[in-house]
Amino acid sequence: MTDQPPIGPLDSSRVPRFAGFATFARLPRIDEVEHADVAVVGVPFDSGVSYRPGARFGPAAVREASRLLRPYHPALDVSPFAEKQVVDAGDIAVNPFHVGEAIETLQQEAESLTADGTRLVTVGGDHTIALPLLRAAAKKHGPVALLHFDAHLDTWDTYFGEPYTHGTPFRRAAEEGILDTSALSHVGTRGPLYGKRDLEEDRRLGFGIVTSGDVMRRGVDETVDALRQRIGDRPLYVSVDIDVLDPAHAPGTGTPEAGGLTSRELLEILRGLRELNLIGADVVELAPAYDHADITAVAASHVAYDLVSLLALRKGE
Ligand SMILES: N=C(N)NCCCC(=O)O
Numbered sequence: 001m002t003d004q005p006p007i008g009p010l011d012s013s014r015v016p017r018f019a020g021f022a023t024f025a026r027l028p029r030i031d032e033v034e035h036a037d038v039a040v041v042g043v044p045f046d047s048g049v050s051y052r053p054g055a056r057f058g059p060a061a062v063r064e065a066s067r068l069l070r071p072y073h074p075a076l077d078v079s080p081f082a083e084k085q086v087v088d089a090g091d092i093a094v095n096p097f098h099v100g101e102a103i104e105t106l107q108q109e110a111e112s113l114t115a116d117g118t119r120l121v122t123v124g125g126d127h128t129i130a131l132p133l134l135r136a137a138a139k140k141h142g143p144v145a146l147l148h149f150d151a152h153l154d155t156w157d158t159y160f161g162e163p164y165t166h167g168t169p170f171r172r173a174a175e176e177g178i179l180d181t182s183a184l185s186h187v188g189t190r191g192p193l194y195g196k197r198d199l200e201e202d203r204r205l206g207f208g209i210v211t212s213g214d215v216m217r218r219g220v221d222e223t224v225d226a227l228r229q230r231i232g233d234r235p236l237y238v239s240v241d242i243d244v245l246d247p248a249h250a251p252g253t254g255t256p257e258a259g260g261l262t263s264r265e266l267l268e269i270l271r272g273l274r275e276l277n278l279i280g281a282d283v284v285e286l287a288p289a290y291d292h293a294d295i296t297a298v299a300a301s302h303v304a305y306d307l308v309s310l311l312a313l314r315k316g317e
């Protein structure tokens with residue numbers, strides 16, 4: 001540990017923000033600091049998808065879009081990069097030809113990155129990666145509360161007989177006992193399912209659902225109140241599938257569904273999570289090939305910035 005103030009991002013009034021290396025928010029790399037409090041890490045992996053591929057290019061697109069982020073977050077009243085040492089930890093390069101091996105590698109790398117207390121905001125990558133990230137989180141903190149923003153439940157059982165896919169991470173996690181089943185919520189779900197049974201099985205695993213329509217009818221404040229009550233002070237992992245946003249707000253994703261949240265609603269709900277016991281988070285399913293004018297990449301970079309800011313607000317660490 002050092003008494004030095006954190007190394008911040010490049011100053012955009014001195015070095016044009018469109019110049020230089022594309023680390024997240026133009027922050028230092030992990031190897032440039034002695035200790036990182038918060039690390040943004042990419043997982044360029046999309047071998048678990050059931051429809052359009054391309055999320056392997058998500059981390060690079062988020063880094064590019066994050067060049068415009070500024071150091072002060074007015075809605076949360078925090079300067080995350082001054083409060084904590086935040087870094088870009090690069091990418092965890094996993095095997096694109098072997099889902100099982102990729103999951104093992106990712107779990108190990110996440111465990112070693114967090115071994116001395118660093119908290120991760122992981123940028124995917126498809127939703128398969130949430131399982132090893134949750135395993136690593138639970139190894140450290142015990143079973144975690146999960147707040148899952150997504151158009152989809154992702155508690156399906158198998159695809160083509162395969163248990164590890166982007167539609168199944170949370171069923172596997174529940175089966176493995178790494179989730180605190182008293183505090184599991186999906187937010188923003190919508191769209192057609194395979195059958196009513198999907199919902200029954202999801203409920204049996206312990207999930208509560210706030211659909212996209214519920215958010216619209218109840219509004220952000222009531223939604224946040226209900227989520228905060230359910231979560232309490234449990235260790236909380238937040239997983240954001242960018243397809244929770246309406247395709248108008250996030251066209252760049254592999255399994256888009258009509259009728260989603262606005263980016264404003266999502267960011268406002270995230271800001272409502274301040275002072276909860278957030279231990280880690282991910283933003284997944286950004287597939288830049290289907291994006292237009294970086295709409296989705298900008299949204300994902302802002303979501304990542306909000307998650308970093310929530311972690312930076314943690315006291316006494
Ligand atoms: N996790 C995401 N984005 N999508 C899951 C979709 C599963 C399906 O194809 O039914």
Ligand SMILES: [Zn+2]
Binds near residue numbers: 150255
């Ligand atoms: Zn989804």
Ligand SMILES: [Zn+2]
Binds near residue numbers: 127154166
């Ligand atoms: Zn998902």
